[in-house]
Amino acid sequence: MSEQKDVISARNLDLTFQTNDGPVHALKGVNLDIKQGDFVSFIGPSGCGKTTFLRVMADLEQPTGGEITVNGVSPREAREARAYGYVFQAAGLYPWRTIGGNIRLPLEIMGVPKAEHAERVARVLDLVELSGFEKKFPWQLSGGMQQRASIARALSFNADLLLMDEPFGALDEIVRDHLNEQLLHLWDQTGKTIAFVTHSIPEAVYLSTKIVVMSPRPGRITDVIESPLPRERPLEIRESPEFLEIAHRVREGLRAGHADD
Numbered sequence: 389m390s391e392q393k394d395v396i397s398a399r400n401l402d403l404t405f406q407t408n409d410g411p412v413h414a415l416k417g418v419n420l421d422i423k424q425g426d427f428v429s430f431i432g433p434s435g436c437g438k439t440t441f442l443r444v445m446a447d448l449e450q451p452t453g454g455e456i457t458v459n460g461v462s463p464r465e466a467r468e469a470r471a472y473g474y475v476f477q478a479a480g481l482y483p484w485r486t487i488g489g490n491i492r493l494p495l496e497i498m499g500v501p502k503a504e505h506a507e508r509v510a511r512v513l514d515l516v517e518l519s520g521f522e523k524k525f526p527w528q529l530s531g532g533m534q535q536r537a538s539i540a541r542a543l544s545f546n547a548d549l550l551l552m553d554e555p556f557g558a559l560d561e562i563v564r565d566h567l568n569e570q571l572l573h574l575w576d577q578t579g580k581t582i583a584f585v586t587h588s589i590p591e592a593v594y595l596s597t598k599i600v601v602m603s604p605r606p607g608r609i610t611d612v613i614e615s616p617l618p619r620e621r622p623l624e625i626r627e628s629p630e631f632l633e634i635a636h637r638v639r640e641g642l643r644a645g646h647a648d649d
């Protein structure tokens with residue numbers, strides 16, 4: 389088998405924000421490799437730099453030290469090549485556009501030929517199990533469905549990398565379970581690389597091939613856990629000893645980070 393290529397490679401990455409209250413070290417000495425097809429979760433207390441790290445990958449923040457590549461090039465070049473789709477905590481759908489209209493928006497901005505739009509919209513709606521909802525408006529959908537529509541929008545232009553910042557944080561647990569299952573299925577079907585921010589230990593362990601534990605002041609990585617769980621994961625796997633063992637290690641890592649405060 390050929391070696392998986394690095395989708396994200398960060399070396400000694402620093403990002404210090406200058407604020408009126410002095411410097412804030414949002415990221416300090418961060419080293420991480422994300423391989424093609426990995427599902428990587430970032431977990432850690434508020435302010436440990438999870439969102440900042442994702443935003444650096446997306447070229448929305450500039451590091452103040454170290455290096456990072458996305459698909460082997462700078463984040464800026466990767467952004468210009470439309471290398472990633474970004475999913476935020478709030479679905480952020482335009483209320484005056486239908487679900488189909490929202491999903492078409494990036495295609496319109498990128499100048500994808502109009503003749504291809506219908507097929508692409510149908511394909512991504514199918515992937516997130518929202519076929520038949522194309523003509524509905526966002527307010528006609530539940531919160532979980534809106535979040536799925538927002539994932540469909542991020543998938544519409546075929547980027548191999550998905551950056552997801554707490555996409556299910558605002559949803560109740562049952563809906564979240566279902567969306568976790570669907571997301572795992574989608575990842576398995578499409579072979580995409582996913583970087584996923586969460587506050588939930590079970591969510592991180594259930595979804596990930598790699599769990600990155602972070603700690604604040606300064607924001608840094610304190611543990612990287614390679615998951616031994618199989619790709620096929622029924623929800624019941626959360627009761628297995630292997631699952632509980634990884635969850636325990638994540639919890640210990642988070643505790644150790646807090647102890648530094």
Ligand SMILES: Nc1ncnc2c1ncn2[C@@H]1O[C@H](COP(=O)(O)OP(=O)(O)OP(=O)(O)O)[C@@H](O)[C@H]1O
Binds near residue numbers: 406414433434441
């Ligand atoms: N634009 C900015 N200017 C100044 N400080 C910032 C800026 N963006 C983030 N920070 C600070 O950088 C640190 C890391 O923030 P970040 O949002 O990345 O943390 P997080 O781990 O994603 O937190 P949360 O879980 O609450 O979303 C925090 O102390 C935050 O206040």
